[in-house]
Amino acid sequence: MTPQFQPEQARRIAQAFAEENVDYLFIGKSAAILMGYPAVTQDVDIFAPRHLENSKKIVSALRKVGFELVPTLEQSILQGDDFVQIKNGPFDLDIIFAPDGIASFAEAKSRAVILAEFKLANLRDIIASKRASGRDKDLIDLSYLERFRQEYDKNTTRIIRSR
Numbered sequence: 001m002t003p004q005f006q007p008e009q010a011r012r013i014a015q016a017f018a019e020e021n022v023d024y025l026f027i028g029k030s031a032a033i034l035m036g037y038p039a040v041t042q043d044v045d046i047f048a049p050r051h052l053e054n055s056k057k058i059v060s061a062l063r064k065v066g067f068e069l070v071p072t073l074e075q076s077i078l079q080g081d082d083f084v085q086i087k088n089g090p091f092d093l094d095i096i097f098a099p100d101g102i103a104s105f106a107e108a109k110s111r112a113v114i115l116a117e118f119k120l121a122n123l124r125d126i127i128a129s130k131r132a133s134g135r136d137k138d139l140i141d142l143s144y145l146e147r148f149r150q151e152y153d154k155n156t157t158r159i160i161r162s163r
Contacts, residue, residue, distance in 0.1 A: 019061065048095060101125075
């Protein structure tokens with residue numbers, strides 16, 4: 001059976017990252033699911049800036065959550081490899097230091113959505129990243145994600161106006 005993303009996994013990451021003061025955003029389909037997108041995915045996707053001090057905090061936080069980081073995996077995180085896939089923990093986690101279609105972490109962070117304890121890349125950035133990846137499985141999601149984004153934006157605007 002393939003593992004499936006659960007919001008509790010994101011809560012555990014968010015809590016540990018908050019305790020360690022990690023700079024990050026949830027990204028990918030897991031972030032969209034946290035916004036209400038009706039889908040499934042296998043892992044939690046994190047977008048982080050490529051800074052050594054932040055990467056050290058990531059390593060510490062992941063250990064608190066129960067990830068076993070072998071030296072090569074820890075080194076990949078510390079040096080900010082573009083894409084770090086972790087499958088030897090309590091759940092699957094991808095750390096992305098350079099997602100396709102997003103110019104910089106700072107730009108993505110300036111457009112981020114804060115929803116409860118979750119720091120999320122906005123849906124436009126999630127869609128841009130999936131489009132730029134060119135992977136078949138990401139391209140299949142694009143029309144659904146775009147329709148979800150339109151509804152999400154409409155509902156969010158309605159909520160803001162009614163306050």
